Amino acid sequence: MAGFFSRLKEGLTKTRNNIVSSIDAVFGGFSTIDEDFYEELEEILIMGDIGVNATEKILERLREQVKEKHIKEPAACKELLIESIREQMQVGETAYDFENEQSVVLVIGVNGVGKTTSVGKLAGILKDQGKNVLIAAADTYRAAAGEQLLTWANRAGVPMIGGKEGADPASVVYDAVNAAKARGVDVLLCDTAGRLHNKKNLMEELKKINRIIEREFPDAHRENLVVLDGTTGQNALNQAREFGQVADLTGIILTKMDGTAKGGIAVAIQSELNIPVKYIGVGEHIEDLQKFDPEQFVNALFDVKEEDLAEEMTGGNEDGE
Numbered sequence: 001m002a003g004f005f006s007r008l009k010e011g012l013t014k015t016r017n018n019i020v021s022s023i024d025a026v027f028g029g030f031s032t033i034d035e036d037f038y039e040e041l042e043e044i045l046i047m048g049d050i051g052v053n054a055t056e057k058i059l060e061r062l063r064e065q066v067k068e069k070h071i072k073e074p075a076a077c078k079e080l081l082i083e084s085i086r087e088q089m090q091v092g093e094t095a096y097d098f099e100n101e102q103s104v105v106l107v108i109g110v111n112g113v114g115k116t117t118s119v120g121k122l123a124g125i126l127k128d129q130g131k132n133v134l135i136a137a138a139d140t141y142r143a144a145a146g147e148q149l150l151t152w153a154n155r156a157g158v159p160m161i162g163g164k165e166g167a168d169p170a171s172v173v174y175d176a177v178n179a180a181k182a183r184g185v186d187v188l189l190c191d192t193a194g195r196l197h198n199k200k201n202l203m204e205e206l207k208k209i210n211r212i213i214e215r216e217f218p219d220a221h222r223e224n225l226v227v228l229d230g231t232t233g234q235n236a237l238n239q240a241r242e243f244g245q246v247a248d249l250t251g252i253i254l255t256k257m258d259g260t261a262k263g264g265i266a267v268a269i270q271s272e273l274n275i276p277v278k279y280i281g282v283g284e285h286i287e288d289l290q291k292f293d294p295e296q297f298v299n300a301l302f303d304v305k306e307e308d309l310a311e312e313m314t315g316g317n318e319d320g321e
């Protein structure tokens, strides 16, 4: 787990250097907690893509706590700010039932966000858990997409079912679902296209794929993961909302968090979408896709030291790691 945490921390370096060092500068630069202090914090959080709504909630909570605890020194409320961000990210227990049941996992998202890469990484993770995994390459619009996925499938040591360029993606899914049933596959991972002639066609195709899975494999546990590119900021929220109109989204894979200084988007997503971030991508290697733990994310971001965590845990958090 230590390796995981340090990879996460390393992946969040750009965000830490941006948001967290600016926050530190405010804590160090103000001698009293006044409106200017809150305004500066607000600006930094919004600039870091935490989003207007989540920022408002975070600062409202901070103000309450500052009042309640009679805090006068800005430096003394850093912990409270971190805690308030943590609170905003809590969405309850995140379930990974697809790991333990026969499942079909549909991976959707717009073009270039990291769907194929994430399917490949996920296949590797599940295979390492001893699962029988099958990949369906339902992005038949781009020949390179199938080849790229095959490279990942080979790397993960997992079979793949694809179709010729231009084949009907729904027919690839049909074949893959039936193969999954026949072979007793634990998890079928379906990569989908991110680009069609227009958005309407893309959405219609996803609906069709959904219907086929429901009809052919009604007993399978379903997981619909939308992939969002962390570097696209608030746009990512809109994409999730749009995909949410055609598929019952069960989780988010937030990619490229290593490539952005505005990793606050994870806070905005957790706080505003009501769909849990299940995985976070912090690099291009297989081990750079990690299960998302909001607590760990905030600790990695703010570089919360182990001693501080131990203190917090003895403060009543019994189910800490």
Ligand SMILES: Nc1nc2c(ncn2[C@@H]2O[C@H](COP(=O)(O)OP(=O)(O)OP(=O)(O)O)[C@@H](O)[C@H]2O)c(=O)[nH]1
Pocket: 109, 110, 111, 112, 113, 114, 115, 116, 117, 118, 139, 145, 148, 193, 194, 195, 255, 256, 257, 258, 259, 280, 281, 282, 283, 284, 288
């Ligand atoms: N740095 C970084 N790069 C990533 C991450 N995830 C994906 N990428 C890169 O993002 C690029 C696009 O990823 P793809 O997996 O091809 O995206 P896609 O959504 O399948 O794209 P289409 O097939 O065009 O729809 C690739 O160069 C990946 O290596 C990540 O977490 N960090």
